[in-house]
Amino acid sequence: MGNYLRSEILFAAGVHPARRPQSLSDSELNELARQTRRIMLRSYKTRGVTNDAERVRKLKAEGWPREEYRFAVFGRSGQPCFECGGLIERENLSGRRCYFCRSCQPL
Numbered sequence: 001m002g003n004y005l006r007s008e009i010l011f012a013a014g015v016h017p018a019r020r021p022q023s024l025s026d027s028e029l030n031e032l033a034r035q036t037r038r039i040m041l042r043s044y045k046t047r048g049v050t051n052d053a054e055r056v057r058k059l060k061a062e063g064w065p066r067e068e069y070r071f072a073v074f075g076r077s078g079q080p081c082f083e084c085g086g087l088i089e090r091e092n093l094s095g096r097r098c099y100f101c102r103s104c105q106p107l
């Protein structure tokens with residue numbers, strides 16, 4: 001799986017990247033599985049755009065360039081979260097960069 005998909009799926013599922021699988025509830029695991037399928041299909045269909053489709057439509061209409069509307073969190077450290085306005089953070093996990101929103105993905 002592409003590194004950007006990891007950040008985007010965890011964000012869509014509301015799961016903090018430092019969470020361990022065994023710490024997740026059944027509903028969190030189900031949501032993670034659902035979002036994994038959903039975001040990967042979306043990425044395939046849109047050639048790599050994983051941000052929410054309605055949000056992308058609005059941002060495009062406002063003239064945002066692809067690199068700025070493409071992702072919900074990936075590569076957006078220091079920028080406001082599209083959902084809550086909190087700042088997107090970046091951490092290195094297992095040697096790969098991961099982006100997340102601390103309020104939308106509580107630890």
Ligand SMILES: [Zn+2]
Pocket residue numbers: 081082083084085086101102103104105
């Ligand atoms: Zn947020």
